[in-house]
Amino acid sequence: MKQEITKHSVKLFQEKGFSETSIQDIVDSLGVTKGTFYYYFKSKEQLLMDIHLRYIDELLDFQKEIIENEQTCRDKVVKIVGLIIGDIKSQRANGRVYFREMRNLKADNAEIIKAKRSEFREKLERIIVEGMESGEFRHNLNAKMITLAILGVTNWTYQWMDPSGDVTVEEVAEMFADFVLHGIHV
Amino acid sequence: MKQEITKHSVKLFQEKGFSETSIQDIVDSLGVTKGTFYYYFKSKEQLLMDIHLRYIDELLDFQKEIIENEQTCRDKVVKIVGLIIGDIKSQRANGRVYFREMRNLKADNAEIIKAKRSEFREKLERIIVEGMESGEFRHNLNAKMITLAILGVTNWTYQWMDPSGDVTVEEVAEMFADFVLHGIHV
Amino acid sequence: MKQEITKHSVKLFQEKGFSETSIQDIVDSLGVTKGTFYYYFKSKEQLLMDIHLRYIDELLDFQKEIIENEQTCRDKVVKIVGLIIGDIKSQRANGRVYFREMRNLKADNAEIIKAKRSEFREKLERIIVEGMESGEFRHNLNAKMITLAILGVTNWTYQWMDPSGDVTVEEVAEMFADFVLHGIHV
Amino acid sequence: MKQEITKHSVKLFQEKGFSETSIQDIVDSLGVTKGTFYYYFKSKEQLLMDIHLRYIDELLDFQKEIIENEQTCRDKVVKIVGLIIGDIKSQRANGRVYFREMRNLKADNAEIIKAKRSEFREKLERIIVEGMESGEFRHNLNAKMITLAILGVTNWTYQWMDPSGDVTVEEVAEMFADFVLHGIHV
DNA sequence: GATGAATGAGTCTTCATTCAT
DNA sequence: AATGAATGAAGACTCATTCAT
Numbered sequence: 001m002k003q004e005i006t007k008h009s010v011k012l013f014q015e016k017g018f019s020e021t022s023i024q025d026i027v028d029s030l031g032v033t034k035g036t037f038y039y040y041f042k043s044k045e046q047l048l049m050d051i052h053l054r055y056i057d058e059l060l061d062f063q064k065e066i067i068e069n070e071q072t073c074r075d076k077v078v079k080i081v082g083l084i085i086g087d088i089k090s091q092r093a094n095g096r097v098y099f100r101e102m103r104n105l106k107a108d109n110a111e112i113i114k115a116k117r118s119e120f121r122e123k124l125e126r127i128i129v130e131g132m133e134s135g136e137f138r139h140n141l142n143a144k145m146i147t148l149a150i151l152g153v154t155n156w157t158y159q160w161m162d163p164s165g166d167v168t169v170e171e172v173a174e175m176f177a178d179f180v181l182h183g184i185h186v
Numbered sequence: 187m188k189q190e191i192t193k194h195s196v197k198l199f200q201e202k203g204f205s206e207t208s209i210q211d212i213v214d215s216l217g218v219t220k221g222t223f224y225y226y227f228k229s230k231e232q233l234l235m236d237i238h239l240r241y242i243d244e245l246l247d248f249q250k251e252i253i254e255n256e257q258t259c260r261d262k263v264v265k266i267v268g269l270i271i272g273d274i275k276s277q278r279a280n281g282r283v284y285f286r287e288m289r290n291l292k293a294d295n296a297e298i299i300k301a302k303r304s305e306f307r308e309k310l311e312r313i314i315v316e317g318m319e320s321g322e323f324r325h326n327l328n329a330k331m332i333t334l335a336i337l338g339v340t341n342w343t344y345q346w347m348d349p350s351g352d353v354t355v356e357e358v359a360e361m362f363a364d365f366v367l368h369g370i371h372v
Numbered sequence: 373m374k375q376e377i378t379k380h381s382v383k384l385f386q387e388k389g390f391s392e393t394s395i396q397d398i399v400d401s402l403g404v405t406k407g408t409f410y411y412y413f414k415s416k417e418q419l420l421m422d423i424h425l426r427y428i429d430e431l432l433d434f435q436k437e438i439i440e441n442e443q444t445c446r447d448k449v450v451k452i453v454g455l456i457i458g459d460i461k462s463q464r465a466n467g468r469v470y471f472r473e474m475r476n477l478k479a480d481n482a483e484i485i486k487a488k489r490s491e492f493r494e495k496l497e498r499i500i501v502e503g504m505e506s507g508e509f510r511h512n513l514n515a516k517m518i519t520l521a522i523l524g525v526t527n528w529t530y531q532w533m534d535p536s537g538d539v540t541v542e543e544v545a546e547m548f549a550d551f552v553l554h555g556i557h558v
Numbered sequence: 559m560k561q562e563i564t565k566h567s568v569k570l571f572q573e574k575g576f577s578e579t580s581i582q583d584i585v586d587s588l589g590v591t592k593g594t595f596y597y598y599f600k601s602k603e604q605l606l607m608d609i610h611l612r613y614i615d616e617l618l619d620f621q622k623e624i625i626e627n628e629q630t631c632r633d634k635v636v637k638i639v640g641l642i643i644g645d646i647k648s649q650r651a652n653g654r655v656y657f658r659e660m661r662n663l664k665a666d667n668a669e670i671i672k673a674k675r676s677e678f679r680e681k682l683e684r685i686i687v688e689g690m691e692s693g694e695f696r697h698n699l700n701a702k703m704i705t706l707a708i709l710g711v712t713n714w715t716y717q718w719m720d721p722s723g724d725v726t727v728e729e730v731a732e733m734f735a736d737f738v739l740h741g742i743h744v
Numbered sequence: 745g746a747t748g749a750a751t752g753a754g755t756c757t758t759c760a761t762t763c764a765t
Numbered sequence: 766a767a768t769g770a771a772t773g774a775a776g777a778c779t780c781a782t783t784c785a786t
Contacts, residue, residue, distance in 0.1 A: 001770080017289050019205040023756065035772050038757065074371070100286075103203055128370065137370045142361055145353065149365045152342030153335045160334060167331065175328055179335045183369035184314070184323045185260070187745085208780060220782085221747050230781065373749080389661050391577040394776060407751050410778065446743070472658075475575055500742065509742045514733055517725065520718060521711045521737045528710030539703065547700055551707045555741035556686065556695045557632070559766085580759060592761085593768050602760065 002040045004030060006054075009047055014093035018048060018101040048101060049109045055091065055098040056116045059083070063123055073131030074181065077150070080124060081180060082173040084154040088161055089169050096158050121147055150180050188226045190216060192240075195233055200279035204234060204287040234287060235295045241277065241284040242302045245269070249309055259317030260367065263336070266310060267366060268359040270340040274347055275355050285344050307333055336366050374412045376402060378426075381419055386465035390420060390473040420473060421481045427463065427470040428488045431455070435495055445503030446553065449522070452496060453552055454545040456526040460533055461541050468530045493519055522552050560598045562588060564612075567605055572651035576606060576659040606659060607667045613649065613656040614674045617641070621681055631689030632739065635708070638682060639738055640731040642712040646719055647727050657716050679705055708738050 008029045012021045023044060027037050041047045066079045087095055102113060125147040131137035153176055163169055194215045198207045209230060213223050227233045252265045273281055288299060311333040317323035339362055349355060380401045384393045395416060399409050413419045438451045459467055474485060497519040503509035525548055535541055566587045570579045581602060585595050599605045624637045645653055660671060683705040689695035711734055721727055 017205070019203070020289075022754080024754090033772050034757085035759085035774095036770080038759095039770065039772095044756070077370070131370070136372065138368070138372055141370060142353075145358060145361045146365060146370060148342070148346060149339045149362055150370075152340070153338040156334070156338030156342050159341075167328070172331060175331050176335055179332060179369065181369045181371040182324070183365065183367045184263070184317070184327060184332060184336075185367040209782085210780075219747050221784090222745075224782070225745065389577075391575070392661075395778080396776085405751050406778080407753095407780085408749080410780095411749065411751095416777065449742075503742070510740075513742060514725075517730060517733050518737060518742060520714070521734055522742075524711040524714030525707045526710070527717075528706070528714050532706060539700070544703060547703045548707055551704060551741065553741045553743040554696070555737065555739045556635070556689070556699060556704060556708075557739040581761085582759075591768050593763090594766075596761070597766065 001032075001036070005037060005040055006047065006050060010051055010093045010097055013048075013051070013101060014096045018044075018097070018104045045104065045106060045109065048097075048104055049113075051094060051097055052102065052105065052109075052113050055094050056113060056120070058091075059087070060116060060120055063120060067123065067127070073127050073134060073136045076127045077124075077131070077180065078177040080127075081150065081154055081177045085157050085161075085173040085176060086169055088157060089163050092158070092161075092163060099155055099158050121151065124150065153180060187218075187222070191223060191226055192233065192236060196237055196279045196283055199234075199237070199287060200282045204283070204290045231290065231292060231295065234283075234290055235299075237280065237283055238288065238291065238295075238299050241280050242299060242306070244277075245273070246302060246306055249306060253309065253313070259313050259320060259322045262313045263310075263317070263366065264363040266313075267336065267340055267363045268356075270337075271343050271347075271359045271362060272355055274343060275349050278344075278347075278349060282344050285341055307337065310336065339366060373404075373408070377409060377412055378419065378422060382423055382465045382469055385420075385423075385473060386468045390416075390469070390476045417476065417478060417481065420469075420476055421485075423466065423469055424474065424477065424481075424485050427466050428485060428492070430463075431459070432488060432492055435492060439495065439499070445499050445506060445508045448499045449496075449503070449552065450549040452499075453522065453526055453549045454542075456523075457529050457533075457545040457548060458541055460529065461535055464530075464533075464535060471527055471530050493523065496522065525552060559590075559594070563595060563598055564605065564608060568609055568651045568655055571606075571609070571659060572654045576655070576662045603662065603664060603667065606655075606662055607671075609652065609655055610660065610663065610667075610671045611674075613652050614671060614678070616649075617645070618674060618678055621678060625681065625685070631685050631692060631694045634685045635682075635689070635738065636735040638685075639708065639712055639735045643715050643719075643731040643734060644727055646715060647721050650716070650719075650721060653716050657713055679709065682708065711738060 005026065009021070009026050012025055012029060015021075016025075023034055023037055027034050030036075041050075062083050063080060066076055066083065070076045070079055102110060105113060125143050128137060128141065128143040128146055132139050132141055132143065157172070157176075161169070161172065191212065195207070195212050198211055198215060201207075202211075209220055209223055213220050216222075227236075248269050249266060252262055252269065256262045256265055288296060291299060311329050314323060314327065314329040314332055318325050318327055318329065343358070343362075347355070347358065377398065381393070381398050384397055384401060387393075388397075395406055395409055399406050402408075413422075434455050435452060438448055438455065442448045442451055474482060477485060497515050500509060500513065500515040500518055504511050504513055504515065529544070529548075533541070533544065563584065567579070567584050570583055570587060574583075581592055581595055585592050588594075599608075620641050621638060624634055624641065628634045628637055660668060663671060683701050686695060686699065686701040686704055690697050690699055690701065715730070715734075719727070719730065
């Protein structure tokens with residue numbers, strides 16, 4: 001039931017927004033009563049926190065796997081770009097909630113998520129640094145800024161991508177990885 | 187007074203979010219009463235619409251200027267990247283509201299803004315296409331996707347950039363323009 | 373309107389208890405809507421605090437007057453006993469709320485009321501001490517405890533007294549003053 | 559288990575109030591589940607009724623004993639004052655609940671408790687009458703009122719007495735018995 | 745132009761209680 | 766004897782909006 005509530009909530013949050021979705025909306029979509037919701041969740045924020053945690057934890061796990069398994073920095077970056085964009089297929093709603101609704105977490109919870117987001121960012125940054133040192137990447141990059149640029153490319157995807165559109169998620173991932181590596185200039 | 191209300195609202199919306207900011211909050215911050223607000227604005231949404239319009243119209247104006255004045259596609263792209271990122275200095279709050287709160291516009295208003303956003307995107311896309319045709323940019327790019335990648339780089343900026351931070355807006359603009367042009371690979 | 377809300381609330385709180393009276397009950401009894409209540413009061417607790425303040429402040433005022441105007445300690449005690457009991461006539465509901473519902477104030481507000489209650493108690497205690505020193509009262513009393521005993525006699529009144537009963541408030545005041553002075557023993 | 563539930567409930571009711579204590583609070587403090595509570599008690603009110611009954615029945619028993627064993631009316635009154643105040647040591651929480659929460663009993667149950675309270679009061683009143691007739695007490699007392707005054711002295715104790723304070727329960731009982739007998743006047 | 749009183753629908757949350765297992 | 770899932774009614778509080786003045 002907890003799973004069920006989460007699933008329906010993610011769907012609704014993604015469609016209408018967290019603040020705009022009422023507990024009533026959620027339980028109505030499940031055919032249960034408000035009491036049931038509060039049997040499983042301490043508060044609406046707790047539910048949002050659960051959604052955030054589940055998403056970022058999974059992302060961190062996959063990232064770790066990539067870092068361990070890929071050899072070159074280039075491949076690591078490519079795979080991480082693919083990870084975030086690819087996630088859209090199975091986790092689209094989840095991702096959209098994650099990228100939009102963090103503001104609705106209270107200070108203490110927001111802090112926890114922020115820390116995990118930073119961890120993800122820093123791990124990517126470290127790859128950039130390594131790639132610069134090993135000569136794979138240009139040596140004059142500002143790793144921190146470049147990391148944010150790459151994350152912009154991938155994360156912004158959630159604003160517009162429609163997995164049922166005319167370009168597949170895999171194609172986008174490939175194009176964006178290429179863009180990140182070589183830019184647009186001849 | 188209308189100016190005043192808008193200015194204070196943008197500040198509050200950016201800090202706490204649109205849904206989380208009440209009319210009471212707005213008028214309190216101005217030292218007037220709710221009646222005053224409704225004398226100048228038909229509704230809360232109308233105010234949000236005003237903010238959106240003002241922002242995107244300004245962006246479109248500047249974009250037009252750039253397209254007319256710059257010669258090469260390269261320079262046009264660089265300037266547009268700089269435009270969006272640079273705006274953060276004077277318009278940070280406005281930009282953040284623009285990038286986050288469109289969901290709170292009702293269908294008809296959202297449509298209008300979406301059209302203008304598309305216009306901006308399409309004009310950038312056209313530059314990419316021209317650059318590909320003229321040989322300035324790689325010929326095998328998917329212009330539509332690349333445009334979205336570039337907008338990801340710039341628009342995501344609003345999530346993290348702190349104009350008072352250790353990197354200036356100009357430096358970021360330069361780095362990001364370079365990133366867009368050449369990527370990270372050697 | 374604020375007066376009106378307070379008046380009706382006191383009546384309901386006294387009849388059914390604070391926790392057992394809903395805002396809905398209050399506004400229904402006035403024929404207005406919930407919004408109106410919250411236009412005048414920040415919260416239900418704030419209303420309870422108002423009631424407490426009004427009551428204890430009036431009590432303190434009257435006590436001060438008595439202390440200034442009466443000559444002997446005996447008369448001061450008699451008048452103060454009469455004050456608390458007499459208040460029942462005009463303020464019965466108010467008094468019952470005051471003596472029963474303080475627990476529903478939050479820590480900070482409760483502290484304020486407690487301080488004022490203490491002030492009242494201490495002023496009475498001081499009269500007892502003076503009476504002991506001047507020889508009016510027995511010299512071997514524990515002033516602090518005796519004060520609490522006297523307050524027990526008067527404050528408990530609210531539990532049972534019915535101003536429309538067969539004994540008038542004035543008669544009770546006289547009997548209780550006599551009891552306090554001479555006890556029951558021959 | 560029933561004992562256990564009652565014990566923990568009394569403690570919680572005294573600390574936070576009856577309405578403010580949830581069944582969940584009670585079972586949490588015992589480490590069992592709500593079902594268990596309802597296996598032993600028909601309702602929350604039933605539990606409150608049990609607490610009231612246990613307290614007043616014990617009081618009535620002790621009172622009966624005192625009346626049978628003490629010779630003079632004076633001694634009877636002194637012992638009864640001591641009974642109520644003394645109870646505070648072992649029964650403080652119970653007493654506080656008894657003196658504060660009767661309002662939460664429904665009409666029928668409240669009636670039963672009221673009858674027993676009246677019984678206690680009337681028995682004390684009868685002692686006062688006897689003492690007046692025998693010449694032990696002043697002949698011009700209003701027995702009914704005086705009884706309420708005495709109960710005020712004793713019952714109010716529960717509002718402020720702290721058994722771990724600097725005055726012992728026994729000392730208070732002695733002082734208050736003396737106060738009841740002789741008042742404060744020289 | 746601006747105020748302030750009032751509305752009413754809606755929000756999150758709590759809780760005593762039930763009941764199949 | 767005990768559990769745990771579910772209910773549904775009620776509670777305090779918020780807020781965009783209206784309107785007579």
